[in-house]
Amino acid sequence: MKLYRTEKGAVVERDGKFLRVEDAWDSLIARPDLAGHLHAVLESGRVIASEKPEKVLCPVTVQEVWAAGVTYMRSKEARMEESKGAGGGDFYDRVYAAARPELFFKASGHRVVGTGEKVRIRKDSKWNVPEPELTLVISSRGNITGYTVGNDMSSRDIEGENPLYLPQAKVYDGACAVGPCVLVAEGELAGTTEIRIRIMRGGKAAFEGATPVSRIKRPLAELAEYLYRELSFPHGSFLLTGTGIVPPDGFTLASGDRIEISIEGIGTLVNEVA
Numbered sequence: 001m002k003l004y005r006t007e008k009g010a011v012v013e014r015d016g017k018f019l020r021v022e023d024a025w026d027s028l029i030a031r032p033d034l035a036g037h038l039h040a041v042l043e044s045g046r047v048i049a050s051e052k053p054e055k056v057l058c059p060v061t062v063q064e065v066w067a068a069g070v071t072y073m074r075s076k077e078a079r080m081e082e083s084k085g086a087g088g089g090d091f092y093d094r095v096y097a098a099a100r101p102e103l104f105f106k107a108s109g110h111r112v113v114g115t116g117e118k119v120r121i122r123k124d125s126k127w128n129v130p131e132p133e134l135t136l137v138i139s140s141r142g143n144i145t146g147y148t149v150g151n152d153m154s155s156r157d158i159e160g161e162n163p164l165y166l167p168q169a170k171v172y173d174g175a176c177a178v179g180p181c182v183l184v185a186e187g188e189l190a191g192t193t194e195i196r197i198r199i200m201r202g203g204k205a206a207f208e209g210a211t212p213v214s215r216i217k218r219p220l221a222e223l224a225e226y227l228y229r230e231l232s233f234p235h236g237s238f239l240l241t242g243t244g245i246v247p248p249d250g251f252t253l254a255s256g257d258r259i260e261i262s263i264e265g266i267g268t269l270v271n272e273v274a
Contacts, residue, residue, distance in 0.1 A: 001013065001014045001035070001038060001039075001183075001184040001186070002014075002181045002182065002183055002184065002266075002267075003028065003034075003038070003059075003146065003181060003182040003184055004053050004056045004180070004181045004182075005025050005056060005057040005058070005059050005061075006020075006053045006055065006056055006057060007055070007057065008020060008050075009021070009022070009025070010023055010024075010025050010028055011050050011053055012038055012042065012047070013052075013181075014042060017049075018049075018050045018051060018052050018053070019042060019047040019048065019049060019050055020047060020048040020049075020050040021038070021041050021042075021046070021047055022046065023037075023041070025059075025061060026061055026062055026063075026235050026236075029059070029061075029063060029137065029139075029145075029182075029235060029236040030139055030140040030234065030235050030236040031139055031140075031145065031236075032139040032140065032141040032143050032145065034137075034139065034145040034146060034184055034185075035145065035184050035185060035186045038184060055116070056114065056115065056179065056180050056181065057114055058112055058113060058114030058115075058117070058177075058178060058179055059114070059137075059148055059178055059179055059181065059182055059238075060107075060109050060112040060114075060178050060238055061109050061235075062109050062235050063109055063233070063235050063236050063237050063238055064105065064107075064108060064109075064233065064237050064238070065105075065106045065107040065108075065109075065112055065150075065176055065178065065237070065238045065239075065240065066103055066104065066105055066106055066227055066237060066238070066239050066240070067103070067104055067105075067106040067133075067152055067170070067239070067240035067242070068101050068102060068103055068218070068223050068239065068240065068241050068242045069095070069101075069102035069103075069104065069242060070092050070095050070096045070102055070242065071101070071216050071217050071218055071223075071241060071242030071244075072211070072215055072216060072217065072242055072243060072244035096217065100226065101218055101222070101223055101226055103223070103226060103227055103239075104166060104167070104170065105167075105171065106152060106170060106171060106175075106176055106240060107171065107175065107176040111171075111172075111173050111174070111175065111176060112176045112177065112178055113174060113176070113177045113178075113271065114177065114178065114179040114180065115177070115179040115180040115268070115269050115270050115271065116270060116271075117177070117271060118174065118271060118272050118273065118274040119151065119153050119174050119175070119176075119177050119259065119271045119272075119273055119274065120153070120172070120173060120174030120175065120273070120274045121153065121155070121253050121255075121273060121274075122155050122158070122168075122172055124158075125155035125157055125158050125169075126157055126252065127155065127156045127157035127160075127252045128153065128154065128155050128156070128252050128253045129153075129154055129156055129246065129247050129251065129252065129253060130151050130152075130153055130154075130197065130199070130253065130259045130261070131151065131152040131153070131154055131240075131243035131245075131246075132149075132150075132151060132195050132196070132197040132209075132243060132245055132261040133149075133150040133151070133152055133195070133240040133241055133242060133243050134147060134149070134150070134189075134193075134195060134213050134216075134240075134241045134263060135147065135148045135149060135150035135178060135238055135239065135240050135241065136220060136223070136224060136238065136239040136241060137182050137185075137236065137238060138224050138227070138228070138233070138236055138237045138238070138239060139236050140232075140233055140234050140235065140236050142224055142225065142227075142228035142233075143224070144185055144220060144221060144224055145184065145185050145236075146182040146183055146184045146185050147182070147183045147185060147189055147263070147266060148178055148179060148180075148181065148182050148183065148238070148266060149178070149179060149180070149261050149262070149263050149266055149267065149268070149269040150176070150177070150178050150238070150240045150261075150269070151176065151177040151178075151259060151261055151269060151271060152170065152175075152176060152240050152243065153170075153174070153175040153176065153177075154169055154170055154175075155168070155169040155170075156169070174274065176240075177259075177269055177271045178238060178269070179267075179269050180267045180268065180269060181266065181267055183265055183266045188220075189213060189220070189265075190213075191212060191213060191214030192212055192214065193212060193213045193263065193264045193265060194210050194211070194212055194213075194263070194264050195210065195211055195212075195213065195244070195245065195261070195262075195263050196208075196209070196210040196261070196262045196263075197209050197210075197245055197259070197260065197261050197262075198259075198260045199247075199253070199257055199258070199259055199260075200257065200258040200260070201254065201256070201257050201258075206251070206257070207247045207248075207251055209245035209247075210245065211244035211245050213241075215244050216241055216242060216244070220241065223239060223241060224239060227239055253273050254273065255273055255274060256272065256273060257272070257273040258270065258271075258272050258273075259271050259272070259273065
């Protein structure tokens with residue numbers, strides 16, 4: 001099942017049919033029994049027939065978005081390279097092998113955009129990249145209830161100058177995109193699931209890449225458990241799980257670029273750089 005947020009409310013896609021449910025979006029995202037609840041609602045007939053949504057809204061509303069860092073070998077290597085001049089390269093090597101993951105706050109709901117909306121690059125940065133990431137949808141009780149697509153926009157020169165500048169490199173208006181829907185979890189996501197990115201510039205592909213989610217070093221449930229150890233999320237939360245696709249060092253985003261991030265079974269998140 002897929003769950004979409006639309007202007008008319010929550011819409012479920014199951015077996016090629018689209019059905020609108022009465023539940024408020026935020027109550028659905030917070031539910032620890034999301035899959036079972038939706039199945040029960042659909043079987044009860046308490047739904048309204050609906051067409052495929054022409055426009056879907058960002059699935060993030062009042063929820064916080066957090067992110068896990070250095071969960072792929074490729075990410076570790078890129079972070080070490082960008083920060084070696086500041087003496088911070090060793091930090092990323094250590095966190096990759098450490099028991100405790102790197103987790104950081106990424107965005108509050110009003111800073112997140114959905115598919116079809118524009119992401120931004122910082123005016124005081126000269127090296128900016130998108131980071132395509134599998135994103136966990138986590139209930140108020142801390143269990144993974146779904147998956148979606150995320151884009152963790154990053155200013156690599158700012159983070160590379162000093163690791164303590166990470167919040168400025170990662171957290172700003174329009175620095176996070178999530179969507180287009182929530183794939184409701186009815187079992188673990190297959191490790192062969194591919195994450196793909198394509199950046200279009202002037203009608204041509206400026207960069208493309210792909211990686212399977214099996215290359216994430218840490219179990220997804222472990223990332224969720226660490227996030228919820230000392231934090232409460234009454235409305236649920238979204239957790240970006242890190243990137244294994246990093247453009248070459250000579251690449252930086254430009255205004256007008258089109259970023260397309262696809263994850264098998266979920267869909268494609270499309271954003272233009274403002």
